[in-house]
Amino acid sequence: MPELPEVETVVRGLQKSVLGRKILSVWIGKSDFIDNPAEFTRLSGQKIAAIERFGKFMLLRLADGEAIAVASAGSVAPAVEPAAIANGEQYAASLLVHLGMTGQLAPSAAEIPFDKHTHVSLTLDDGRELRYTDPRRFGRMAYLTAELLAREVAGAGADPLEVGAAEFGERVRSRNARIKALLLDQTVFRGVGNIYADESLWRAKIHPARVGSKLSVKEAETLRRVLQEILNRAIVMRGSSISDFLDANGEPGEYQRHHRAYGREGKPCYRCRTPIRRVIVAGRSSYFCPKCQPAPRQRKSRRRKSNAKKPHRSRSV
DNA sequence: CTCGATCCCTGGACGC
DNA sequence: TGCGTCCAGGGATCGA
Numbered sequence: 001m002p003e004l005p006e007v008e009t010v011v012r013g014l015q016k017s018v019l020g021r022k023i024l025s026v027w028i029g030k031s032d033f034i035d036n037p038a039e040f041t042r043l044s045g046q047k048i049a050a051i052e053r054f055g056k057f058m059l060l061r062l063a064d065g066e067a068i069a070v071a072s073a074g075s076v077a078p079a080v081e082p083a084a085i086a087n088g089e090q091y092a093a094s095l096l097v098h099l100g101m102t103g104q105l106a107p108s109a110a111e112i113p114f115d116k117h118t119h120v121s122l123t124l125d126d127g128r129e130l131r132y133t134d135p136r137r138f139g140r141m142a143y144l145t146a147e148l149l150a151r152e153v154a155g156a157g158a159d160p161l162e163v164g165a166a167e168f169g170e171r172v173r174s175r176n177a178r179i180k181a182l183l184l185d186q187t188v189f190r191g192v193g194n195i196y197a198d199e200s201l202w203r204a205k206i207h208p209a210r211v212g213s214k215l216s217v218k219e220a221e222t223l224r225r226v227l228q229e230i231l232n233r234a235i236v237m238r239g240s241s242i243s244d245f246l247d248a249n250g251e252p253g254e255y256q257r258h259h260r261a262y263g264r265e266g267k268p269c270y271r272c273r274t275p276i277r278r279v280i281v282a283g284r285s286s287y288f289c290p291k292c293q294p295a296p297r298q299r300k301s302r303r304r305k306s307n308a309k310k311p312h313r314s315r316s317v
Numbered sequence: 318c319t320c321g322a323t324c325c326c327t328g329g330a331c332g333c
Numbered sequence: 334t335g336c337g338t339c340c341a342g343g344g345a346t347c348g349a
Contacts, residue, residue, distance in 0.1 A: 001342070032325090056343085101342055102327085117327090136326045138343060177319060186344085193343075283321070284342070 002099040003056060004160065004191030005234035009253060010105060011053045014060075014130075017107050022047045022065045022125040029119040033100075033134065035142035042093065042143060043122060049091060055156060055190025058105065059149075060095040094149050100138030106131060157189040160227055168224040172212045179215065179223075180208035181282035192227070195240055195262045198287045200227040202261035207293040208279075208286040214296065233258070261287040 002010070023043045031037035049063035097105055107128045114121070120132040120141060132141065144152060158167055171188050172179065182188050183197040192200075201208050203226040206219060215223070234240060239253030256263075260270050265278040269289040277290050 098343085100326095100344085134326095135328070136342090138326065140344090175318085181319085184343085 001101045001193060001195070002103065002239070003193035003196055004053075004231055005196070005237075005255065006239035006253065007053050007056050007058060007099065007191070008235050009239045010099070011051055011058055014051050014058075014105065014107075018048055018124060018128075018130055019051055020048065021128075021130075023122045023130075024125055025123045027121040027123070029114075030137065031119070033119070033137045033140055035140070039143040040120075043095065046093070053191075054153065055159075055186055056098060056193070058097040058099075060097070061091040062093045062095065063091060092146060094144050094146075096140070096142045096144050096149070096152065097132065098140040100134060100136065100140065102136045103132065103134040103139035106133075155187055157185065157187045160189045160192055161231055163189065163224065165221050165224060169217055169220045172220050172223070173215055173217070175212035177212055178208065178281055179206060179210045179212055180284070180286055182212050183227075184282055184284065191231075194284050194286075195259070196227070196230055196234065198262045199230050199260060201293065202288060203230065205292050207295050208281045208288055210296045261289065263287065 023046055026040050026043050028034070028037055028040060034040070043062070045065045046062040047065050048060050050059075050061035052059045052061065097103070099105070107124070108131050110123070110127055110129050114131070115133045117135040117137075118131050118133045119137070122130040124130060132139075142148075142152075158171060163171075172182055175182055175188075177185075179201065180197055183192045183200070184194065198208070200223060204219065204223040206215070206223060234253075234255040237254040237258070240256040240259065241253045261276055264276040264287055266275050268274065269276055269292060272289065272291050274289055274291040276287050278285055278287050280286065
């Protein structure tokens with residue numbers, strides 16, 4: 001499933017292969033995962049002027065086909081700042097793509113027949129087609145004006161690759177939710193998903209059910225450091241291909257070979273040989289080592305009925 | 318604020 | 334071989 005490193009991998013591939021291309025026409029099959037399919041006619045005639053990642057989103061920034069000079073293919077796009085996007089009148093419109101669980105976005109020769117689950121195809125000015133394929137349609141596409149994009153991006157979490165120690169600590173230690181839920185929450189950190197949450201918690205030796213506010217400053221900083229190391233390494237290895245992730249060249253990533261926790265239920269921990277366990281935390285499978293990542297003490301189960309024990313704890317207003 | 322449940326959707330695993 | 338059932342999983346949403 002595409003998380004930050006997988007999306008980054010796809011973005012880099014597309015920057016090499018379709019940046020600067022003009023969209024000539026649009027074909028849409030099933031459209032229930034598209035916010036505003038009727039708007040897609042506006043794609044015709046526009047150039048793909050930039051391709052950026054924002055959390056797990058991909059943004060194809062569009063420019064009037066005749067007007068703006070385009071960054072040459074292969075040039076490295078600058079990191080996207082939320083402020084830049086929020087302000088960004090630089091581009092009048094963008095195509096937002098979220099790959100969901102099983103989405104793929106890749107150029108294809110026009111002669112190659114559509115995959116069974118190809119739902120969108122953009123004909124490019126070099127004869128190829130940029131196709132979106134997604135069996136489960138958990139993905140999302142939207143044609144967004146600058147204003148809509150700014151609205152979309154407002155409230156996004158911190159970039160986990162850029163976030164500093166102070167902000168990371170604040171975002172985690174000010175919350176009473178479990179750390180696993182916080183890592184998965186896109187309004188806390190944008191781009192982290194189940195795999196890299198579990199991998200970073202294993203590396204940091206933190207149990208997924210620990211409460212954010214109960215983490216020490218040191219634990220939070222360790223978690224930030226290993227999360228960044230893992231994400232960066234995974235990007236270098238072009239992501240994890242666990243189910244059917246393929247990059248924009250149709251090639252799988254390699255990072256799944258380096259997983260230490262995710263998907264390893266019953267297999268020995270790489271540190272202590274204790275069998276990895278799987279539990280549901282925050283509604284998601286969570287893999288961890290019960291020895292290296294000690295469980296927190298049982299949370300107070302807030303029960304509703306029961307006895308006279310009134311909380312004489314007054315909230316300051 | 319935080320949680321769990323539910324829905325979306327299909328392919329793959331599994332049982333018979 | 335084929336059919337039925339169960340489940341995963343990002344994210345939105347809703348009620349507790």
